[in-house]
Amino acid sequence: MLDQGNAVNYQRGVASLVLLALLKQEDMYGYQLVQEMERQSFGALSMQEGALYPVLYKLQDAGYISAERVLVGKRMTRVYYHLEPSGDAYLKQLIREYKAVVNGVLQIAEGSEHGKITE
Amino acid sequence: MEKLPNKAARQYLRRVRGLLPCSRKEKDRITVSLRQSISDFLAEQPEADAASLRERFGPPETIAAACLENANVSNLLRRLKIKRRIVAIVISAAVLLLLTWGFFILQAQIRLHDYIYHSYSTETIEIISRDTSQ
Numbered sequence: 073m074l075d076q077g078n079a080v081n082y083q084r085g086v087a088s089l090v091l092l093a094l095l096k097q098e099d100m101y102g103y104q105l106v107q108e109m110e111r112q113s114f115g116a117l118s119m120q121e122g123a124l125y126p127v128l129y130k131l132q133d134a135g136y137i138s139a140e141r142v143l144v145g146k147r148m149t150r151v152y153y154h155l156e157p158s159g160d161a162y163l164k165q166l167i168r169e170y171k172a173v174v175n176g177v178l179q180i181a182e183g184s185e186h187g188k189i190t191e
Numbered sequence: 192m193e194k195l196p197n198k199a200a201r202q203y204l205r206r207v208r209g210l211l212p213c214s215r216k217e218k219d220r221i222t223v224s225l226r227q228s229i230s231d232f233l234a235e236q237p238e239a240d241a242a243s244l245r246e247r248f249g250p251p252e253t254i255a256a257a258c259l260e261n262a263n264v265s266n267l268l269r270r271l272k273i274k275r276r277i278v279a280i281v282i283s284a285a286v287l288l289l290l291t292w293g294f295f296i297l298q299a300q301i302r303l304h305d306y307i308y309h310s311y312s313t314e315t316i317e318i319i320s321r322d323t324s325q
Contacts, residue, residue, distance in 0.1 A: 102224070102228055103228065119249075120246075120247065120248055120249030120253060120254075121228055121247060121248050121249065122207065122225055122248035122249040122251075122253065122254040122257075123249050123253050123254055123256075123257035124257075125220075125221045125224050125225060125254070125257075126213075126217075126221060126254070126257045126258040126260070126261040126262075127257065127261055129217070129220055129221070129261075130261040147234075148231050148234060149227065149231075150231070151224065151227070
């Protein structure tokens with residue numbers, strides 16, 4: 073069982089990576105991103121919708137994602153986020169960096185090659 | 192913009208906006224998106240209370256923390272610097288005002304003291320002089 077305090081700290085560093093990876097699968101709206109994050113990580117990652125917006129806006133300002141308002145039903149609108157080509161390139165960079173960091177941490181913590189994440 | 196129909200939702204949104212440590216433009220962006228999402232949530236759960244809002248969207252403090260974590264550091268530092276300068280100016284002005292007020296109070300006290308103890312004595316000397324001349 074994950075310690076929630078630690079989990080939140082770890083999550084902070086990977087929020088952009090995870091959101092971009094989810095949007096690579098398909099365009100999603102805010103709550104859908106939250107649900108998919110939890111589902112695909114088997115509960116290891118969870119984020120509440122309100123905390124998503126600062127991350128999404130940061131990615132949007134950088135041009136990595138774009139947003140489109142879609143009418144759902146008669147009155148409800150949803151904002152769908154879409155991964156841009158520059159966002160895909162940034163995602164690849166983030167994954168490389170993340171693997172390097174995790175390997176470095178495991179190297180120190182476990183003192184061996186065991187657990188090295190391969191490319 | 193239409194008011195949110197739920198009082199708890201309005202209070203929640205107000206609290207979030209009050210805590211956001213970012214520029215006005217950023218605050219507006221975040222609260223507009225949040226407001227829309229809350230509105231959609233209330234369409235499904237019109238009687239949602241504060242607890243269910245916090246569960247779905249997160250405590251206002253968490254949203255504020257996310258804003259801080261994703262803020263542009265140089266903009267944040269610049270805004271902090273400006274705030275510190277404003278606080279320093281206000282404190283300096285308050286101290287100056289206090290000192291000026293204190294100075295005038297002291298001046299008034301001295302004048303009052305002079306009036307009570309010195310003006311009466313001058314009157315007495317004049318009367319003695321007149322008697323001697325006769």
